Amino acid sequence: MCVHSAMPRAFSRIFLLQSRDIFRNLAFEACLHLDREKTRQAGRTTDLLLWRSNPCVVIGRFQSSWKECCVELLHENGWSLARRQSGGGAVYHDTNNLNISFMTSRQELDRQKCMEFLQDTLQTLHPTKLFHVGERYDLWLADNENSKPSKISGSSSRLGSNAAYHHCTLLCNSNLSNLSAVLSSTFKTLQTKATASVRSPVVNLDVDVEKVQEVIVESWIACLAHKHEGSPEPLIIRISEGCEQEHVDAARFTRTLSEFQSWSWINGASPAFQLDLSEFEPKLSRFGLFRLDCGRGGVVQSVSLSEQTVEDGRFQGYVNALSTALAGMECRRYAWYGPLDQFCAQWLYQHAEWRNEYELLVNSLRRLSDRF
Secondary structure (H helix, E strand, O other): OOHHHHOOOOOOEEEEEOOOOHHHHHHHHHHHHHHHHHHOOOOOOOEEEEEOOOOEEEEOOOOOHHHHOOHHHHHHHOOEEEEOOOOOOOEEEOOOEEEEEEEEEOOOOOHHHHHHHHHHHHHOOOOOOEEEEOOOOOEEEEOOOOOOOEEEEOEEEEEOOOEEEEEEEEEOOOOHHHHHHHOOOOOOOOEEOOOOOOOOOEOOOOOOHHHHHHHHHHHHHHHHHHHOOOOOOOEEEEEOOOOHHHOOOHHHHHHHHHHHHOHHHHOOOOOOEEEEHHHOOHHHHHHOEEEEEEEOOOEEEEEEEEOOOOOOHHHHHHHHHHHHHHOOOEOOOOOOHHHHHHHHHHHHHHOHHHHHHHHHHHHHHHHHHHOO
């Protein structure tokens, strides 16, 4: 019998995750949702899940990692990149950004009411300011009626057959400079049909994150007491890092954590995209338009040349041969170095008269590989 099946059957639970690891937090959220999905958990109302993570970027289920954030900056700072199971746009997390998940049945999920609960709760922290829920179930803050509002919370949802959740971020005192810098595209010329984030002006709530969490918990308890008079108080559960599997299916948590940490989930789930290779070597533009096409999963499909200005057919032959050499390769950092070196050793030896021109194209692909 799983450990978590022996937990008391509380009317409602408030989970306070102590881990600052984005992958562990997302895995726990996913497993908690699946537990509710499979058991239906009749008689239980909404569970609340609160957590924070070290600096990272979290993209939506149907987004391109390279379109939504600056991967180079993530590498430089040692920050993580994660993909969640819900849709929506990319968000920056740090330990001053509180994440809130409302876990309930699909039938009972009301995203508007979830955000209105937060609106009413946060209003007590800033009585003179104006909070309102936006069309996308986000939360906005303005100093007064005459000032422009800025976003303090973005949200997304996941709907199962029986269970569902609505979750959101809440900027308490996040580093907005880091947020602005990292939520910019890795590649300027990348074209994709992936879901695009909607950029908005943001602002901090400017309240200590611990205080915000405390007020939300107190407000949630009061809300349930008013709505379900006579019901027992929610069970508050603090979960230390490494103890998550005591509260959800342990085997599923291990599998989900491994999946969420994998390249195939984080980057390999990105939709198809195209890039102009002159972004990485401007001199290429004098020969025509070089384009890299990658299919779903970050796998190279082809390198092509159009609008060609060079009449020598050997140049097109070189491009075709290079395309064949890279076809099927994954867009992993530095992964193309070996195949490119091997290709150059064979091709440039036989076509030394075009060496400088050929190396421009290869160097552009190396620079591109550096930035994955």
